[in-house]
Amino acid sequence: MAPRWGLSLPLSGIPLPAHRDLVRSLPDLGYTDLWSAETAGTDAFTPLALAAEWAPALNLGTAIAPVFTRGPALLAMSAATIAELAPGRFTLGIGSSSATIVEGWNGGVFHRPYQRVRDTLVFLRAALAGEKVSADYDTFSISRFRLDRPPVTPPDIMVAALRPGMLRLAARLGDGAITNWLAPADVAAVRAELRPGTELVARILVCPTADKDAARALGRLLISSYLTVPVYAAFHEWLGRGEMLRPMQEAWARGDRAAANAAIPDSVVDELIVHGQPDECRERVASYVDAGVTVPIMSVLPTGGDPAEVVRTLAPKG
Structure with a gap:
């Protein structure tokens, strides 16, 4: 096929x-x-x-x-x-x-x-x-x-x-x-x-762009918006990203979105967001x-x- x-x-x-x-x-x-x-x-x-x-x-x-x-x-x-x-x-x-x-x-x-x-x-x-x-x-x-x-x-x-x-x-x-x-x-x-x-x-x-920083900034906004939702948080806990995402989720729960975005590792953004040429x-x-x-x-x-x-x-x- x-x-x-x-x-x-x-x-x-x-x-x-x-x-x-x-x-x-x-x-x-x-x-x-x-x-x-x-x-x-x-x-x-x-x-x-x-x-x-x-x-x-x-x-x-x-x-x-x-x-x-x-x-x-x-x-x-x-x-x-x-x-x-x-x-x-x-x-x-x-x-x-x-x-x-x-x-x-x-x-x-x-x-x-x-x-x-x-x-x-x-x-x-x-x-x-x-x-x-x-x-x-x-x-x-x-x-x-x-x-x-x-x-x-x-x-x-x-x-x-x-x-x-x-x-x-x-x-x-x-x-x-x-x-x-x-x-x-x-x-x-x-x-x-x-x-x-x-x-x-x-x-x-x-995100088709050679500007890696711009792609990661946009990716962080999306990740913090979605992966703090309980069903997605549980999904990534199951996939093994629970510890990596916990600082983001804790900052989000405090109402500090800037800290939540900053807490997302580059490696997680690069795994979940396709970017580049x-x-x-x-x-x-x-x-x-x-x-x-x-x-x-x-x-x-x-x-x-x-x-x-x-x-x-x-x-x-x-």
């Missing part, structure tokens, strides 16, 4: 409609996949609806759509819509997200995330197959729901997973796992919790594939240049 090479959409600094020409050019540049995210920018599905029309050859996926911020039926409807627009080319990635997004930003309750992801996955399998669903799950109940427009080709469903329990769920009930915030050397630990041959998608932060970045992304990632998704960080041109320079055929 030919290697896959993904890009996270939309790009920072470009209005969503202005992505059209770039997206149309991606297959010729060697890109095979476009994946969306959902935090505080665009929703996960609208960019994929546009991309489905702009570039019918690309594989599309959500990485991820949170299971707490939409009801199960709405999540099924959103997924069915993209599956109809991109039959056989869409993967629905779901995950628990975090308490910050679920509770702080959406007024929900972040409770029993493993069970909620599992229950949503089981429900979606049935709903996207066109079944009429009435069931009492551990975390919600569904009464007589059936999609009016079930997709002819139901999408694969992948699970966002960081630690063993969710990784095993992804392998057991899902069509693969989606992960992020890891180094190539961490892939083996993640792979060890998955069945052989399980699809593994990884979002990789890429475009050819160096391509080689580093390829090392994730060599380590066992099936689909690397580049999330391109702003460097001050034209984001579309940056994507072109990072392309597999660049």
Whole structure:
């Protein structure tokens, strides 16, 4: 099978409609996949609806759509819509997200995330197959729901997973796992919790610049923002970075962000943020594939240049 090479959409600094020409050019540049995210920018599905029309050859996926911020039926409807627009080319990635997004930003309750992801996955399998669903799950109940427009080709469903329990769920009930915030050397630990041959998608932060200090400064801001969140802190404790990250986490807990950023070792930034000249970045992304990632998704960080041109320079055929 030919290697896959993904890009996270939309790009920072470009209005969503202005992505059209770039997206149309991606297959010729060697890109095979476009994946969306959902935090505080665009929703996960609208960019994929546009991309489905702009570039019918690309594989599309959500990485991820949170299971707490939409009801199960709405999540099924959103997924069915993209599956109809991109039959056989869409993967629905779901995950628990975090308490910050679920509770702080959406007024929900972040409770029993493993069970909620599992229950949503089981429900979606049935709903996207066109079944009429009435069931009492551990975390919600569904009464007589059936999609009016079930997709002819139901999408694969992948699970966002960081630690063993969710990784095993992804392998057991899902069509693969989606992960992020890891180094190539961490892939083996993640792979060890998955069945052989399980699809593994990884979002990789890429900062294509020769200015190492600028890349590390931006990397520190992102690391302190994410790896102080409990689910990510636990992930890196499991990966063996607990002691290295503890000074950062303690400073963050005191409310001293500057000290938190300063406490992050250069080695950690260099492990988790791909940076350097475009050819160096391509080689580093390829090392994730060599380590066992099936689909690397580049999330391109702003460097001050034209984001579309940056994507072109990072392309597999660049």
